[in-house]
Amino acid sequence: MNIQNIRKDFPILKQEIYGKPLIYLDNAATTQKPVSVIEAMNDLYFRLNSNIHRGVHYLSEESTSAHENARKYIADFIHAKHTHEIIFTRGTTEAVNLVAFSFGEKNIQQGDEILVTEMEHHSNFVPWKMLAERKSAKLIVLPFEEDGSLSLEKFQSAITEKTKIISITHVSNVLGTINPVKEMIRIAHEADVPVFVDAAQSIQHLSVDVQDLDCDFLAFSGHKIYGPTGIGVLYGKEKLLDEMPPYQGGGEMISSVSLDKITYNELPFKFEAGTPNYVAAIGLQAAIKYLEDIGMQDVIKYEHDLFAYATEQLLQIEGLKMIGTAKKKTSVLSFVMDGIHPYDMGTMLDKTGIAVRSGTHCAEPVMQHYGISGTIRASVALYNTKAEIDKLVENLNKIQMILS
Ligand code: PMP
Numbered sequence: 001m002n003i004q005n006i007r008k009d010f011p012i013l014k015q016e017i018y019g020k021p022l023i024y025l026d027n028a029a030t031t032q033k034p035v036s037v038i039e040a041m042n043d044l045y046f047r048l049n050s051n052i053h054r055g056v057h058y059l060s061e062e063s064t065s066a067h068e069n070a071r072k073y074i075a076d077f078i079h080a081k082h083t084h085e086i087i088f089t090r091g092t093t094e095a096v097n098l099v100a101f102s103f104g105e106k107n108i109q110q111g112d113e114i115l116v117t118e119m120e121h122h123s124n125f126v127p128w129k130m131l132a133e134r135k136s137a138k139l140i141v142l143p144f145e146e147d148g149s150l151s152l153e154k155f156q157s158a159i160t161e162k163t164k165i166i167s168i169t170h171v172s173n174v175l176g177t178i179n180p181v182k183e184m185i186r187i188a189h190e191a192d193v194p195v196f197v198d199a200a201q202s203i204q205h206l207s208v209d210v211q212d213l214d215c216d217f218l219a220f221s222g223h224k225i226y227g228p229t230g231i232g233v234l235y236g237k238e239k240l241l242d243e244m245p246p247y248q249g250g251g252e253m254i255s256s257v258s259l260d261k262i263t264y265n266e267l268p269f270k271f272e273a274g275t276p277n278y279v280a281a282i283g284l285q286a287a288i289k290y291l292e293d294i295g296m297q298d299v300i301k302y303e304h305d306l307f308a309y310a311t312e313q314l315l316q317i318e319g320l321k322m323i324g325t326a327k328k329k330t331s332v333l334s335f336v337m338d339g340i341h342p343y344d345m346g347t348m349l350d351k352t353g354i355a356v357r358s359g360t361h362c363a364e365p366v367m368q369h370y371g372i373s374g375t376i377r378a379s380v381a382l383y384n385t386k387a388e389i390d391k392l393v394e395n396l397n398k399i400q401m402i403l404s
Pocket of ligand 1: 028029090091092093094121123124169171172173198200201221362
């Protein structure tokens, strides 16, 4: 992997912020886009733009087939058995809401239990809480251990005969923990409970194979895997998706409409009401192709080494406490510093050209667990370098001296 060539693929990284070279370490929030992604979308607008699925003319047929090829490409990338198991959404959030609403409508009754963990992003917490409230069901929250890992024993005992669905994050966006989702799914399936995997923070850093995991649902967002905003993916097993009612009504999701009867379309269209974001779907395909052309295994290895280096260097800073110290982690480094508010550190780092995120990262229960108001979060991607980590450490030390 030639990192300098890779960096050249991302035009945004070339700029200076306040006269300092940009060091972008906010990749868990969103990743930057390579030229190939931007060009794929521009090309569609320049040459082929036309609403899909509805036209008989050349442009419509071409953009429809580009859209459906993107679906096939994504299905292959995550090893889905069928292309129609890929539903395009606006992102992970919409995918969770879709399942919480549609699966929930059909399968959750009063007194049933929905199991999530304490480390979920609000996107994978609030929709389930809303479902529980709508149905007078119970949202059970599995706490995490002090190091930010999940206990498989506690997970197993949290499943009861009332548990109807489990939703867990593959990688925590605050703690960086890689959860043992394959093992958790196996345990859940022993009790016949389907599992939803939030892959928003894993899809870009790990190999994700839905058949190997045997997950029932899985979701991710395009913008976190070097693709555009406004597009995401819900994977669901054919049988489950087939049995679920539509989530939104409108064009595309119907096969026929008369004044007194509506017949719904087949998968995947049943869940794709309205004009889809076909331009972004093509951008997402280009992003995945970009990763595959580099080689996912090379990316994983590079990021693993960079992450280990960053962890080691950060831990040498006096007064810095890492939040989340599980054995298996990726990409995300959350920390607090003695006597320094995360917002102050984030603001001052910005003046040195370094973009990190500070706050609760849409995971307030994690903050409550540790009794903190927020963390500073640096998150790495395939274009970051050890030299950038050195600059981060140098500036953290300098700012610490100034602020204390
Ligand atoms: N889950 C996790 C673990 C996340 O990190 C995020 C985004 N920060 C989401 C869900 C929501 O993703 P989006 O806002 O793209 O829908």
